Amino acid sequence: MNRTFHIEHETGKALTGTWLRLWRVVQVVVFIIGAGIFAALIFFPETGIHAFWNVLIPVAPALFVLATGVWRNVCPLGSVSLLPRHLGISKRRRLNLKWQGRLHLAGVCLLFLIVPLRHLIFDTNGPATAALLAATALAAFVAGCLFDWKSGWCSGLCPVHPVEKMYGENVLFTTPNAHCTQCASCVIPCPDSTPAMSPAKANMRKSHRISTCLLTGGLPGFIWGWFHVPDYGSSVGWSEIAISFAYPWQGLAVSLGVYLAVRYYALAKQYHSLLNSLFAASAVACYYWYRLPALIGYGLFPGDGMLFDLRASVPHWTVWVLQIIVAAFFYWWVIFRKQAAAEWVVRPPFAQRRK
Numbered sequence: 001m002n003r004t005f006h007i008e009h010e011t012g013k014a015l016t017g018t019w020l021r022l023w024r025v026v027q028v029v030v031f032i033i034g035a036g037i038f039a040a041l042i043f044f045p046e047t048g049i050h051a052f053w054n055v056l057i058p059v060a061p062a063l064f065v066l067a068t069g070v071w072r073n074v075c076p077l078g079s080v081s082l083l084p085r086h087l088g089i090s091k092r093r094r095l096n097l098k099w100q101g102r103l104h105l106a107g108v109c110l111l112f113l114i115v116p117l118r119h120l121i122f123d124t125n126g127p128a129t130a131a132l133l134a135a136t137a138l139a140a141f142v143a144g145c146l147f148d149w150k151s152g153w154c155s156g157l158c159p160v161h162p163v164e165k166m167y168g169e170n171v172l173f174t175t176p177n178a179h180c181t182q183c184a185s186c187v188i189p190c191p192d193s194t195p196a197m198s199p200a201k202a203n204m205r206k207s208h209r210i211s212t213c214l215l216t217g218g219l220p221g222f223i224w225g226w227f228h229v230p231d232y233g234s235s236v237g238w239s240e241i242a243i244s245f246a247y248p249w250q251g252l253a254v255s256l257g258v259y260l261a262v263r264y265y266a267l268a269k270q271y272h273s274l275l276n277s278l279f280a281a282s283a284v285a286c287y288y289w290y291r292l293p294a295l296i297g298y299g300l301f302p303g304d305g306m307l308f309d310l311r312a313s314v315p316h317w318t319v320w321v322l323q324i325i326v327a328a329f330f331y332w333w334v335i336f337r338k339q340a341a342a343e344w345v346v347r348p349p350f351a352q353r354r355k
């Protein structure tokens with residue numbers, strides 16, 4: 001199977017020289033920014049929360065849609081995970097397809113478990129968010145120590161990776177691979193190097209298929225439900241816990257139900273990828289429909305997730321115009337824009353098999 005895979009996928013040159021050094025500089029700079037945000041979350045929580053939840057995280061979905069490879073090259077947690085491989089201390093174990101599927105399913109479940117906790121603690125508590133990031137960095141590092149290249153974390157357990165896969169189907173351009181020096185086919189198919197990657201392209205095992213359905217069908221409703229819950233901050237009891245999970249999970253169940261019904265009862269197979277793209281576009285459009293107004297004080301719960309309060313200077317109707325333009329853009333980009341079938345990053349030359 002690997003042999004066929006090698007023949008079907010072209011490789012590029014490994015990154016070397018000045019370009020490699022430049023990417024290393026960018027990786028270090030982004031890592032330092034990440035470390036700065038981490039420190040701010042502990043020592044200046046208000047600033048840290050704004051920088052992480054209200055600047056970095058809102059930028060991420062758009063970056064996944066437009067240039068997933070850039071993020072894959074510079075993500076600080078990815079750098080932490082790949083550090084053992086770059087230093088030559090990774091055990092470089094291979095994950096078989098069964099475990100690749102299980103890790104991917106675990107990543108999707110983690111995403112749906114962790115995100116509702118934002119309303120209960122992370123959105124309003126800097127040290128708690130720092131603790132979450134520290135635990136995540138530790139998990140990424142351990143995964144990198146054990147498994148080859150990106151298989152354990154970046155293309156495995158990372159809860160953000162399923163979202164990259166869902167949004168990164170029609171990227172603007174392919175970047176060089178600033179991590180893998182040789183391709184060990186550590187994950188099949190490699191999400192970084194597969195043209196027009198989407199969750200449906202990794203459907204070999206039952207666990208892959210379950211995670212693909214959960215994510216593709218459930219994410220739009222999950223996002224919609226999440227935005228209908230306020231940040232509870234310090235006043236958290238059982239009812240707040242129940243509401244924080246109930247809204248996004250009910251949204252997930254409804255949109256998953258619609259997705260499955262349309263997919264299995266109303267659409268011929270050749271339209272399934274169009275349905276997947278429609279749900280991916282709906283998820284990212286829904287995210288910005290609620291997130292952009294919240295950033296400037298016009299959210300469903302004014303103050304929650306607010307970066308600047310522009311209510312006195314920006315009329316409400318301009319927010320609706322902005323919402324419509326941004327949503328239309330993502331539907332156009334994901335569904336109607338001509339598919340470039342680009343990979344996220346260039347696959348480096350294949351490595352010789354280790355004996």
Ligand code: SF4
Pocket residue numbers: 149150151155180182183184185186187188190191192193347348
């Ligand atoms: S390019 Fe090869 S080594 Fe790198 S993540 Fe993809 S499959 Fe793994």
